[in-house]
Every structure is written in C-alpha cells, then in structure tokens.
Amino acid sequence: MSNALKVQPDLQFVKDLQDVGGEDVKKCYQCATCSVVCPLSPADNPYPRKEMIWAQWGMKDLLVNDIDIWLCHQCGTCSTQCPRGAKPGDILAALRNMTYRNLVKPAAIGRWMSKGMYLPLLIAFPALIFGIIWLIRAAQLGTFFPLVDGEVIYGALFPGDFTIDPLFGLTALFVIITFAVGINTLIKGWNKTVKKTFVLGYKKPTLTQAIIDVVKNEIINHAKFRKCGDEPEDDDKFKGHLTLFYGFVCCFIVTSIVAGAHWGGKLIPFLAPIGHTPMALWNPVKLLANVGAILLLIGLTLLTRRRMNLDPKTSNSSFYDWYLLGVIWVIALTGIGAEVLRLAGAPAFLCYFTYYIHLVSVFMMIAYLPWSKLGHLVYRTTALIYARYVGRLPIDEELVKQDNIYIV
Structure with missing residues (x-):
C-alpha cells in the first residue's frame, strides 16, 4: 500500500496570491487545457496545470522553488x-x-511594491534624497535655480562628481548584490526540484554556451515573445517589449x-x-540618447495600449503592471521634457523641477528593481539559462514520438 501524501496548505499564501493578481485561482478545475495550449510548455512535466493545483492548495514550498513560473512569458493563450476563466x-x-x-x-x-497604498512611501524616499x-x-x-552664462545647466544644481554619480553608483552596487543573493536562492531551489531532461542526440551545452544561446535567442531576438500568442495584442506585446528593451540599451x-569618459578623463x-554635458544635438552620443528616448515612447505606447485593451474576462492588471509602466512613462517624459524645456529657454524653475522628477523616477526604477516586475530581466534570464543548461526545454514532437527522452 502506498504512503499517504500529507499536504499542509498555507492559507495565508493563498490569500496573498489573490491580493497580487491571482484572485481567480480557485476557479480552476484541473482540465489541463492550459498546459495543452501553451506554446512554450515542455511535453514532460508541463505547466501551468501543476502550478494551478499547487496554488489552490497553498503549497508554497513547491511554488517558491518552481522554475516554470519564470519560463512562462504570459502570452495569455492559456487564459x-x-x-472556467481561472486565468492561469x-x-x-x-x-x-x-x-x-x-x-x-x-x-x-x-511589501510596499505589492500595493498602491504604499506608493507615496516609494516616492518619498528618493524625493527626500534629491530634495x-x-x-x-x-x-x-545662493539660488534654487542656477544659470550658467544665462543658461540652465542641470549639472550645476546636481553635480555628478559628488552627488549623482556616487549616489547612483552605490545604488547600482546595492542592486547588483541584492540580485546576486536572489539568484543564488533561486538556483538552490531549482537544484532540488528541476527534472533534467535529456534527448538522444541532444548535446548538453556548457554554461557559457547556454548563456550565449539565451542572450542571442531570448534577449536580442525575443524569440519566445515572438512565439507566444496569435492575437493583435500579442503582437503589441512582442513589439513593445523589444522596442522598450532596445530603448533601455x-x-x-x-x-x-x-560616466566612463567623465571619470576616465581624470586619468x-x-x-x-567626450563626457562633457550638455552635448550638442548633433553629437553622436546625444543622437543615441534621443533615439533611445523615442524607442521608449514607442514601446510604452504599445504596451500601454495592449494592457488597456485586455479583456478582463481573460486577464487582470495588477499594481505591479501599472507601477512599472507608470515609472517608465515618467522617466521617458521627464527626460525628454528636461531637454526640450532647456533648449526652448523655458523658465529655470520649470526646467529644474522637471529634471528633479526625472531623477526621482530613475532612482525608483533602479533602487527597487529586485522587487519590481522589471526584476524578471534578471530572474527570467537566469531561469532561461538554467533551463537550457540542464535540458529543461520544450521537446521536439518527433523526438517525443520516438521515445528518445530520458528524465532524471
């Protein structure tokens, strides 16, 4: 007689899940349609069916170590x-x-990142620092709005040498260390739970090759976003993510x-x-900055349009979704606004206030990155590399028919 499986549900986990966008989890009745229609789910041990039952049962320990929640690109086909309208x-x-x-x-x-009621706190910290x-x-x-030879120069009020560069440098170091801790935690969990799939003729890549493959196929080309979904809004998602990504690049x-030219120039x-600002409009670096700003606006427009047009019967939008879009919108608009206002000779107080808001929003995006939805840039990339390295990949149908699959 087989041993009984003792399940200890975490009811608070289920309630928390419902609070951050999973309110329809209990509608699932395990028909497995989601796993069948998913264009990315591996044939062996597919998702998201198992995640749905684990979530209903409050099986937190299984879910926190589940790599498949990161391999999903949320195309919405399953939803x-x-x-039942469970929205997997x-x-x-x-x-x-x-x-x-x-x-x-x-x-x-x-906790603050999970609910809109804490948004004032998230804003207050950088607003106070830059204030x-x-x-x-x-x-x-001797003035709140300095002019240099009659011109607004943002570096006069927020000089890089002893304010902006050290502040953002330390913030970036904090974020890198925080991500390293998070990645280490994830990998330890995956090592215990991920099944390794090997196919006859499949050559296990080195870690370096796995990284190269993911960067080339999943990041540069956004191959999985391209594969996900066949609705018009899915095209907006693919183009929006790709455009936004290259805008950030x-x-x-x-x-x-x-920064490199400024600090390198001291030696x-x-x-x-090369790093002296403000730059002329025809300066190649300035041109690249303006191209990046335009790409951000295009990507933001596509993604915002997609999210606004989502059918509420098949998809919800959480605070995480709108927070990220909102912050990037503010970054893009205030960055462009600060440049346009300065060139147009607008009043100094308006120029400096716009630049101040820009700095606050940039800090919010960078400093809170490991806790925001944008953290998937690091965590999902890590999951994709790990999956490719260990063989946790969608399996070719012909190989499935030939039974050339080994799972350990």
Whole structure:
C-alpha cells in the first residue's frame, strides 16, 4: 500500500496570491487545457496545470522553488482558452510578483511594491534624497535655480562628481548584490526540484554556451515573445517589449559613455570632452540618447495600449503592471521634457523641477528593481539559462514520438 501524501496548505499564501493578481485561482478545475495550449510548455512535466493545483492548495514550498513560473512569458493563450476563466497566465504572473516581494531583503520594500497604498512611501524616499541635495546646493550657490552664462545647466544644481554619480553608483552596487543573493536562492531551489531532461542526440551545452544561446535567442531576438500568442495584442506585446528593451540599451550605452569618459578623463585627459554635458544635438552620443528616448515612447505606447485593451474576462492588471509602466512613462517624459524645456529657454524653475522628477523616477526604477516586475530581466534570464543548461526545454514532437527522452 502506498504512503499517504500529507499536504499542509498555507492559507495565508493563498490569500496573498489573490491580493497580487491571482484572485481567480480557485476557479480552476484541473482540465489541463492550459498546459495543452501553451506554446512554450515542455511535453514532460508541463505547466501551468501543476502550478494551478499547487496554488489552490497553498503549497508554497513547491511554488517558491518552481522554475516554470519564470519560463512562462504570459502570452495569455492559456487564459483565453480556459473554460472556467481561472486565468492561469495571471496566476503565474501573481506568483512571480510574490517571489519579487519575498525573495530578497529588506522585505519591507517587497511589501510596499505589492500595493498602491504604499506608493507615496516609494516616492518619498528618493524625493527626500534629491530634495536635500537641491537645498544644500541652493545654499552653496545662493539660488534654487542656477544659470550658467544665462543658461540652465542641470549639472550645476546636481553635480555628478559628488552627488549623482556616487549616489547612483552605490545604488547600482546595492542592486547588483541584492540580485546576486536572489539568484543564488533561486538556483538552490531549482537544484532540488528541476527534472533534467535529456534527448538522444541532444548535446548538453556548457554554461557559457547556454548563456550565449539565451542572450542571442531570448534577449536580442525575443524569440519566445515572438512565439507566444496569435492575437493583435500579442503582437503589441512582442513589439513593445523589444522596442522598450532596445530603448533601455541605448540609454545604458549613453550613460556608460558619459560616466566612463567623465571619470576616465581624470586619468586620461583627452577622454574628458567626450563626457562633457550638455552635448550638442548633433553629437553622436546625444543622437543615441534621443533615439533611445523615442524607442521608449514607442514601446510604452504599445504596451500601454495592449494592457488597456485586455479583456478582463481573460486577464487582470495588477499594481505591479501599472507601477512599472507608470515609472517608465515618467522617466521617458521627464527626460525628454528636461531637454526640450532647456533648449526652448523655458523658465529655470520649470526646467529644474522637471529634471528633479526625472531623477526621482530613475532612482525608483533602479533602487527597487529586485522587487519590481522589471526584476524578471534578471530572474527570467537566469531561469532561461538554467533551463537550457540542464535540458529543461520544450521537446521536439518527433523526438517525443520516438521515445528518445530520458528524465532524471
């Protein structure tokens, strides 16, 4: 006689899941339609059916170590086809939201990121930091709105050497360390739970090759986003994510060039002019920055339109979704606004206030990154690399027919 399985449900976990976008989890009656229609789910041990039953039962320990919640790209096909309206795609998104919230310390930030009522706190911290910098500089300069030769120069009020660069540098270091802790926690859990699938003729890649494959196929080309879904809004999701991604790439390159040339110029003088700001509009670095800003606006427009047009019967939008879109919108609009206002000769107070809001929003995106939905850039990429490395991949149908699959 087989041993009975003792299940100890975590009822608070179920309630928390419902609070962050998984309110329809109890509608599932395990028909497995979601796993059948998913274009990405592996033939062996597919998702999201098992995640649905685990979520209903409050089996937190299984879900927190489940790699498949990260391999899902939330195309919505499973939710559209679900006969009960249980919205499996939203459940997996909610599970990711809960993971963001609890994966790393300090846990308070994770709690604040989960509900709109805490948004004022998330804004207040960077607003206070940059407000203090503004007050100190104003006291030093004798004015709140300094002009250099009659021109607004943002570096005069928020100088890079002893305010912006050290502050964002330390913040970035904190985020990197936090992500490293989170990745280590995830991998330890996956090592215990992920089944390794091997196919005859399948050559297990090295870790380096797995990284290269994921970067080339999943990040640069967004192959899985392209494969997901066949509705018009799915096309908006693919194009929106891809455009937004390359907009951020452009902005990252520009920031790296400016900061690298500025600090490198202290050792190698001829580099200093490269990072000098403000730059002329025809400067290649400035042109790249403006291209990045335009790409951000296009991507944001596509993703916002998609989310606004989602059928509430098949998909919900959580605070995590709108928080991320909102912050990036503010970053893009205030970044462009600060440039346009300065070039147009707008009043100094309007220019500086716009730039202040821009700094606050950029800090919010970077400092809270490990707890926000944008954290999937790191966690999902890690999951994709791990899955490819161990063979946790969708299996070709012909190989399935030939029974050339071994699971360990």
